[in-house]
Amino acid sequence: MFFRKKKLFVLLISLIILVGIIGFSLRERTNLTVAEDFVHDTVGWFQAIVNKPITFTTNITSNIKEIKNVYKENQILKTRLEELRKLEYENQELSKEIEELELALDKTESDFLMNFTTIHASVMARSKDQWFKQITINKGQQDGVEANMAVITGEGMIGKVQTASPFTSTVLLLNGFNRSNRISVNVFQDDQKRDISGFIVDYDEERDLLLLEMNENDPDLESGQVVFSSGLGGVFPKGLEIGKVKEVGVDRYELTSIAYVEPSAKLDEVQHVMVIDRMMTTEEENAEEEEDT
């Protein structure tokens, strides 16, 4: 006999407990238990320490690589600088115009879909198992981070907060999105008044592209157009860049257009991120509305 009776008993009990734990964690959860929060934060503290020397050395190596291209980049940037001054001037003129028009229309508050505050955070670790597209950041509930907030880098959106512990939180990256967490988006149209709307519904792992389903069959959809969040789908504010359309097609029943979208942000090289807090502004607005009435 490989197992004696006592061992067999222990084995069966532990298997039952194990299946129980797996079943418990398979549910869709946004709140963690206190014990989980504690482990997340304790290990997060260690991660913050260990991460420092390692990022320091990797930064030095990537800096050396970058130094080679500095001269070329500098030349290009100089030419861009001239364009930038023009743009800045235009920008000032336009924002003045907008203010005047808003005054004329008696519209005091700007588009509330676009209002948000940002929380800056550093990435401390990535999930060791690549099937889980998660990263850990060093800000948590104490800094105002809550589950389902959008997370962006300078280049574009990278994902959303999955769970928040008091001092750390876990971010689900865009390439881990599935049908249970979709994003309402607009595809920006240069020459038309209205943008086309749709939903990011899935991530195609073989092509490494996001799957975008439009709400209707739209002939204006072309590759190269920029996809923004529309602010209608819940907690994500309006105007976060998500990616560029790469391929256009029709869905299975040929009723609506679909498109494959390449994320603007590099999902595998993130160091610093911003968490988008939209709840605070809406609460303030509610308070203002209450004061008005």
Next chain:
Amino acid sequence: MMRIIPFSLAFICVIMVVLEGTISLNVLHMIDYLESKSITPHFLFLFLVYITVFFDRSHTYYGLAFAVLFGFTIDLIYTDILGIYLFVYASVIYVVREIMKLLHANFLVVMLISIMGILATDILAYFLYNIIQVHDQIWQVYWKNRLIPTFIWNILFSPLFYLFFNKRLKKWSAIMFDRKG
């Protein structure tokens, strides 16, 4: 000294858990070869193998206990689903323990066992995650894109672990268990 030893082992385990996440974030994406490949570091598992081979005696269960404890920690921190790495690490370490009753602890044996162990853990994790539908990767894609890179990466670290921990673990084991008798 005797009382500190289990805690220092546990501390090294925590460092291994943390390193797995930090290495995944900072180092692995820098290797250009890895475009569609993915590597899973199994440092904690390697260290558990070394504990089981060099530290544990036939009547002690330190390797197994740490496998349960820190396998669960990995589940908590790095994955959504609790219990998979707990089960995978504990069962493979249990088998390693049974095998080590028959074999002597030396360099070749520990290399052989870490090779078998890493293959067993990664394949077991693949099947379990497949059953509960975390992923739907087919076997052919899996062994090309994940199993082989993971295996090579981890096996490179096994000799390093041998250099660092071999003598230390043997010494600690002697301090822990030999004085009692």
